[in-house]
Amino acid sequence: MTGFSKFVLVAACGLGFTGSAGTANAQELAGLPGLILPESNSENGRALFVSKACVVCHSINEVGGENAAPLDAASMDETGNPFEFFARMWLGMKPMIEMQEELMGEQVELTAQELGDIVAFIHDAEQQATFSAAEIPDKIEDLMQSD
Numbered sequence: 001m002t003g004f005s006k007f008v009l010v011a012a013c014g015l016g017f018t019g020s021a022g023t024a025n026a027q028e029l030a031g032l033p034g035l036i037l038p039e040s041n042s043e044n045g046r047a048l049f050v051s052k053a054c055v056v057c058h059s060i061n062e063v064g065g066e067n068a069a070p071l072d073a074a075s076m077d078e079t080g081n082p083f084e085f086f087a088r089m090w091l092g093m094k095p096m097i098e099m100q101e102e103l104m105g106e107q108v109e110l111t112a113q114e115l116g117d118i119v120a121f122i123h124d125a126e127q128q129a130t131f132s133a134a135e136i137p138d139k140i141e142d143l144m145q146s147d
Contacts, residue, residue, distance in 0.1 A: 037082065038116040045114075045121030046128075050135055052108050054118065056143045057099065063133050065144055067099070068092075073125035085119055103143050 049055055057068040064070075089096075097107050110118070121127055136144070 038113050040116040040120035042117065042120040042124035042127045045117035045119065046131065048114050048118050049121055050140060052110060053104065053140055053143060055136060055140060056103065060128050060131050063131060071122045073123050073128050076123050082119065103146060
């Protein structure tokens with residue numbers, strides 16, 4: 001994917017992201033009443049990583065595509081600003097959307113909750129430890145082969 005920047009994905013304990021299939025309470029951002037980070041669930045993020053076809057281009061445990069940066073928790077920053085994730089994703093959006101439209105005929109849609117869950121999975125080494133190719137359904141595997 002030409003021009004696709006490696007994501008430096010970040011999430012922090014206390015910022016709404018938890019590991020081990022945990023769900024964090026939505027937390028208000030300091031000094032900004034009413035602006036919160038969504039609850040996140042890494043187990044749900046694991047399923048979404050596959051069903052939303054992230055795995056077509058990204059890999060975890062060497063399972064998945066090679067057209068974009070691997071998203072192993074071990075290579076992620078331990079703490080940081082989750083908005084950095086969104087900023088970096090924004091930079092790679094054009095080639096991501098082009099690939100999605102080419103392979104799937106449409107852009108993948110993600111809610112804030114789904115994105116929060118995926119980011120939680122990306123940072124959860126325990127959840128990722130057992131991630132395997134057996135979780136990828138034939139439909140997604142076909143997309144991986146056509147890529």
